Amino acid sequence: MSTPVNAEQAWQDLQRIRVPQERVYDEIERCAESDAGATYTTAGIMWVFLAVSGLDLPGWAFGLVLAAYVAVLGSLAVIYNRRTRMRLHRSRHSWRSVAAFFAGMAVTAVTILASGLLVDRLALPYGSLIRATVSAGAFVLFIGPANRWAVGSLRDRGTSDLRKGAGR
């Protein structure tokens, strides 16, 4: 038994492969655009942590707050992971995803440190609240565009091989 496959059919099959893969990138982009809730929730949790940790807490109390912060963030990650309908294959990620992740951490850390120093130097009242608000604000402002930037290149990267094969 044999299956005849001519060049035209092979080309059509290559088109057929591309369509479902586009649906994967549609889902990734849809999630990236609609995850504002996750960003605001994370920023809110960070605000509470920074505001509380700015108080003069004893070491054990700070440890407790830190543990609670990590636990809440972990729970949030689990909840969002359960809602996800698919996960992109690791080979499809680009350097932008890693860069956005580390840049997000760096921007948040630098904002926390810089706003803390500024608040101390100017001896502002409610220093921990100011530091928490500035840091959470920087996080919200940075994460959205960074996420979109990271996701923006995935589709081209993922389908370029197929285009090379079938688009000639």
Added chain:
Amino acid sequence: MSTPSGFDELIHPATRLSVVALLAATEWADFPFLRDSLSLSDSALSKQLHTLEEAEYLEIRKEGGGRKRRTKVRLTSRGRSAFEGHVAALRAIVEGAGPAAAPAHRTESRAWPEPAAATGAGQQQHAEAGR
């Protein structure tokens, strides 16, 4: 005419090819996502998934219970290799046919227009059924 190595009869049918192509881009996907993305009925998708599972091309895992029960589908390394081999074989067929198989309307790689009706141009390849 010999078939390029890697051509896979099991994933050649259109629906199975779409299922495997979608899963190849993911670590895993859940059943409703596959069904909606491919516009298939539950039974049609289930049938294709079980055929592929029997060939050890994918794994089906059920998580949770009751109304929160979730079915996750994941391509195995064997399935991924088969898909990559199949894509390479399809490319080889297109490339082997030369310019005759590359219709004039395929001028821009991003345009992806529908091909004209098959004219019989290009080489006729035959895939052996036995894997």
